[in-house]
Amino acid sequence: MIVMKKALPRRTFLRGVGTALALPLLDAMVPSMTALAATPADPSRLRRLGFVYMPMGCDLPRWTPPGGDVLDVLSPILSPLEPVKKYVTAISNLELRNAYPGTHATSNASFLSAARAKLTESTDYYLGTTVDQIAAKQLGRETQLPSLEIAMDLLSTVGQCDNGYACVYQNNLSWSSPTTPLPAEAHPRIVFERLFGEGGNAVERRAALKKRASLLDSVAEEMARLKNQLGPADREKVAQYLDAVREVERRIQKAEADSREDALPDLDRPVGVPASYADHARLMFDLQILAMQGDVTRVVTFQLARETSNRTYPEIGVFDSHHPLTHHGNDPAKIAKMARINQFHVSLFAEFVAKMQATREGDGSLLDHSLYLYGSGMGNPNLHDHKDLPILVAGGAAGRMKGGRHIRFKEPTPLANLHLTLLDKVGVHLDSFADSRGQVDELFEPLAI
Template sequence: IRIGVSVDQLAANHVGKHTKLPSLELSTDRVRRSGRCDSGYSCAYQYNLAWKTESLPMAPECNPRAVFERLFGDGLSKEQAESRTRRLRHEKSLLDFVLEDAKNLQRDLGRTDRAKLDEYLTGVRELEQRIETAEKFEAKKPTYPKPDGIPKDYGEHLRVMFDLMVLAFQTDVTRVSSFLLAHDGSNRSFREIGVPDGHHAISHHRDDKKKVEKLAKIDCFYAEQFAYFLKKLKGVREVDGSPLLDHCMITYGGGISDGDRHRHVDLPILLAGGRAANLSVGRQHDYGGVPLTNLFLSLLEHMGVDADVLGDSTGKLAVL
């Protein structure tokens, strides 16, 4: 809420012009853009990590098959190219119709409704730009098989999405991505690791030892999936023989340090990769309560993005 434009979108504005997709947004939950969720805030804040503007979320995709088709298209060879061209032309024609209809409607609206329409049109124009960019780039289709859809097993769902993110980086379809492993209020159960309780329910543990132990199991489960992702990146070699992981800057964490008390300070954040950017990883560091946006601002600097302020940031980290 305080940031407005999310850090990934600032990065995408800088490097996105060089790739088919400026950014890639992933999730394992179907997106919600309206309604009230925790503490009376809009559900849009729980279900969207990436924000193009303070009021325009970049909706994530949860279906691996849809992600694959967006990255590499559908079909094979000539069929693939023709199918992709038809799809893009159809999408553009729909957007042209929407824009023309909106212009006619705008004349009859008051100031408040006109502002809302302008916000909507901003999103439409952003989509139009993404389609035009997609027309310019043709990604080489990988040998990775196209997913059938959403796996029934949650762990498999996470790993397939991580695989697709690795492929997106490896083929340079995009250089910026975000992955919402689960929305903030998720009450998913984890029977496969012996935790039948809902995640959100046991996060309000009131120092109950058994609930804390179950939370630890869930944390370990997610950490194992993240380790799988890092191992995949490390196994991909760049032209110079270095691991793809060395050329990535990846943050892993959440927005609450204590779910029982809803504490949003002292967040445990893991930073991985970045060797090519001379990041100092493999250590634990306490930054003394500075905003998380200070870290993001510092990472933007390593990407060559000229930014002095990001949301509630107070400066760049002295040590990174």
Template structure:
């Protein structure tokens, strides 16, 4: 699947389900978690940065917000009285529409055959889900947003400003978790441009297609080491934030991964995966069988179990990563 495998990175479905012109995806990991804990926060989940990593239970892609300024506004800035009144009216209008749709579906279900009735039941499930979300929206529309010390972003950093953009997104994710505005976040980071990193004179995409060229490998190492340092800063910030007698890192499972094990050959095996925080039984670098990889979804089963879900299955899992 090459680059296209990113659509299944966090859904863990079988490769046969993600052909480029025939996607039959499943729910992504953070959305499965949000189904359990999302009702407790203003935002059940945040899908940030771009990309195609987040999918709902019906296999529909969830649009990602790539504008940090807009995310900050939604999280922390109160609207005017007129804006708040319009938002509340939007919620109530949506509830009225759904009331009518639900009644029509119930009437139709008594008139159609079994196959059509099953389709209507799926649609009705989506309507019920939307109703629950609107009820939450109404509650949160009346609740003041948290106040934070961070200044509102003033720049949407371009592709070359990879590190600055990453830091900005990590700051927003940290504040969203710290203020309990959400408990489930997916964040896509990357660039094909030449990032502004000392010593780097190739674009990220060019360096990643290195063909084992030592000069390109050196460039790629400079880029990835800089990215990991910024990610480490984010983990440090979580570790330094106290919450309920623990650190925010203790209370947060952070998964960092790529859909390519070898970007030069577009190989989707032997993926680099980093799991931090969350009070897992961390073991350093756990090396699997390079010729017979365990499935990423086996790790997802373990993460969901750690969250408290009684599950033995996620995506195309065929077991569970028990070491952690």
């Protein structure tokens, strides 16, 4: 007689007052005495797809890796990737033909849709379903949230924003249909409640929040009971996960407390978020890790700043507004400052990649079971062009992607080719996407180094 150990369901929650805390993948969630038990993580089922948008292009000479096909020597802007470059591939000569005639609005709108935005200042806007939402329809079937859309700026602008294009194109990366944009959330508290709250409207969530000092305090009793069912390795994994949740919650609470003392908050920054751009961005990146670790969602989009952002970056010594710097007129001083902003954004992404790699999951890491695309819908911002886009792909795709490379296409190649490839590698198979002409097969071919 074979006795089978009863496994915990993968969708195991700890529930408290207004709280539903999903747990990371545990050995106890895998049935014993099965082939799967030998490898706690089933790579074929752990597929995450993320997109990080860098606004307003970059200084391409300081971006493009100087070496050959191997990403051995990094460019100045990409230099922060040094500790994680073996997990990253840079891709050159991708383009967005449907983003022309060349605007900030179309750069943002076309990045994930590769579609041509309808020229309108009104509500009859029309674009296309974005790649993340195509993935979410399949990958999101088993998760609490089909997808998560987050940003760094308060995107409240309406009407016409850029050369006859409605602001909706600049404000939204994700579109679930050609007429349905999905607004992004910039407030860490609201994102936190979406990930770990049991639902209800905003008033109900805030009432539940007041009943408890901390999310984790409300699930302490249930957590103590669960620990009796877990082995030492699982208890350690859960403890580390809960420590990460508590640390994110502490940082959110501190930012909210600090904002009450700030008489003149940044108008582009929602009240209650960290005053430092880097602290805010790190918090939003950490929320993505928690969301994927708990399998709350498997699809994420993150806008590092909106197109035409006039944000300054005093923490890195750039006191000039970002957007005017991109219209540099070949002024070396302005280009250098713009490149410093580009490098700063990349450094935050590099930290995120390192954290994902350090987050253990099953037989590998969270990064091993994820694919992230980082880049912009604009190439040279001084020209407002949409060719030779700055693009990075990071992750492991369950062992199918080999990083540490630089792929250079001889001819301009549709960004849609990459989107089609990423969809295919996370198990969403399409014959074509937008103006695609095939897949980027090189991205998943082994490279002898």
